Amino acid sequence: xxxxxxxxxxxxxxxxxxxxxxxxxxxxxxxxxxxxxxxxxxxxxxxxxxxxxxxxxxxxxxxxxxxxxxxxxxxxxxxxxxxxxxxxxxxxxxxxxxxxxxxxxxxxxxxxxxxxxxxxxxxxxxxxxxxxxxxxxxxxxxxxxxxxxxxxxxxxxxxxxxxxxxxxxxxxxxxxxxxxxxxxxxxxxxxxxxxxxxxxxxxxxxxxxxxxxxxxxxxxxxxxxxxxxxxxxxxxxxxxx
Ligand code: GLP
Numbered sequence: 001x002x003x004x005x006x007x008x009x010x011x012x013x014x015x016x017x018x019x020x021x022x023x024x025x026x027x028x029x030x031x032x033x034x035x036x037x038x039x040x041x042x043x044x045x046x047x048x049x050x051x052x053x054x055x056x057x058x059x060x061x062x063x064x065x066x067x068x069x070x071x072x073x074x075x076x077x078x079x080x081x082x083x084x085x086x087x088x089x090x091x092x093x094x095x096x097x098x099x100x101x102x103x104x105x106x107x108x109x110x111x112x113x114x115x116x117x118x119x120x121x122x123x124x125x126x127x128x129x130x131x132x133x134x135x136x137x138x139x140x141x142x143x144x145x146x147x148x149x150x151x152x153x154x155x156x157x158x159x160x161x162x163x164x165x166x167x168x169x170x171x172x173x174x175x176x177x178x179x180x181x182x183x184x185x186x187x188x189x190x191x192x193x194x195x196x197x198x199x200x201x202x203x204x205x206x207x208x209x210x211x212x213x214x215x216x217x218x219x220x221x222x223x224x225x226x227x228x229x230x231x232x233x234x235x236x237x238x239x240x241x
Pocket of ligand 1: 035038039040066131132133135139161165
């Protein structure tokens with residue numbers, strides 16, 4: 001695991017975007033694993049700038065997103081479908097048909113989850129997987145638990161996650177209690193993982209991810225088993241690492 005110390009959020013975003021841009025330039029048909037949350041927004045802004053100003057071409061890129069709230073339609077203002085369109089897809093030349101996000105309205109959860117894993121396998125895994133990290137050490141929506149969950153699955157969100165994500169909703173009561181999340185096998189099948197962390201609220205999770213044991217109570221710790229992880233973090237997020 002390579003720790004890249006960044007001066008601030010803007011520096012983190014630029015550095016991460018540079019790696020993704022290089023990947024897309026070297027392999028225009030790259031498969032990008034994409035993340036939501038507030039942390040990657042700056043990276044998406046920088047990639048949009050590179051698209052506009054330096055002709056970074058996404059026309060042959062395929063994207064696979066990590067997760068979606070269960071019960072939210074793609075049109076819902078807090079769905080991850082909506083997030084990706086507003087923060088990234090609408091501003092670049094990716095073909096929407098090549099973008100994939102779990103269906104939060106599925107009536108057949110088991111089928112949707114199995115098909116999502118098959119999709120990742122059929123694409124040959126992600127060339128790059130972008131990740132944020134929850135305050136409780138979750139990646140995607142793989143929450144702390146008794147064991148590491150390999151497959152895409154329906155998850156009950158952790159109380160801490162519901163509280164942390166309440167800032168995006170009108171009230172905590174409106175935060176969905178469940179989500180469909182990519183499992184750890186697909187995430188770890190990525191050739192390169194970029195994990196972003198910014199701010200003091202992430203410091204404890206980052207320290208445990210880097211220095212602690214590999215422990216399902218801190219899901220991000222499983223990244224210690226991956227040979228190619230770059231952690232881009234600002235000073236506050238690295239304070240305890
Ligand atoms: C959400 C997402 C994660 C994200 C995390 C941190 O719950 N499912 O993919 O990494 O929260 O979000 P933020 O970047 O807003 O702190």
